[in-house]
Amino acid sequence: MGTQSYKNYIRYYPPHHFVYYPVIMAFLAFSIYFSFTNEDSLIWGFISVVFVVLLCLAFMLRQHYALTLQNRIVRSELRYRYFFITGKRLEDFEHQLNDDQLFALRFAPDNELPELTQRALKENLSGKAIKKAIVNWKGDYDRV
Template sequence: MNHQEYDTHTRYYHLHHFIILPLAFFFFIWTVKLALEDLANDWLYILVGLLFILISFVSRIYANKNQDRIIRLEMRLRYFQLMNVPFTEKENMLDIHQIVALRFASDDELLELIDRAILQNLSPKEIKKSIREWQGDFMRV
């Protein structure tokens, strides 16, 4: 994919979304069924099934939090390159979700959009929809 915009920016990690999570949910449902048939012996299966689901989500959460930190650093660098002042003052007025959404804006509209996001308290969705010249992020997990 060489072009990205609001309608096409959502990404799926096929191994996680279409293999690991469905299998984890299937295993969990299967273990609940077994447990309902014989509760005394199958409680451990339920715990293992639940553990598979939790591990799938926790690994995803860790990856997203790490990417959010990297995006925040990228935005600090971009802002400094454009303004020659630290991003700290503006950054403290935005939440991480707004900063992540702002990364899609081109340099030409970024500064204006940062100010609008602060003044109007724009949601990440509103920020993304306001972007006229979309900068794709093809590396997000």
């Protein structure tokens, strides 16, 4: 993997994104087609609904569990890094930052983190604005 930046930080899991979803989508398309062209349209309609439910459940569950855990880890890491760098507790004012801001700050290197944190608090920067303000992007290569 090359150097991570704002333009390339999104990560794909090929078996899931490029195999499972296309196969489910193909089965869904065929079942919808058969529900309109086959004599057993009620059965094929039911099969189509099952594929829609499978598609939605797979997406929601895959993301939900992994992201919930990742969010806890990112918060803990950010608290530790902020304390290590500044000697002050992030928890004292963390409630003033929303999740989007906190999660964007994880990409800031140690020398930019305190200043960006203060800017986020004072200027209410969005997560996207924080990411764009980072000069030397600190890659997060182990995220989900």
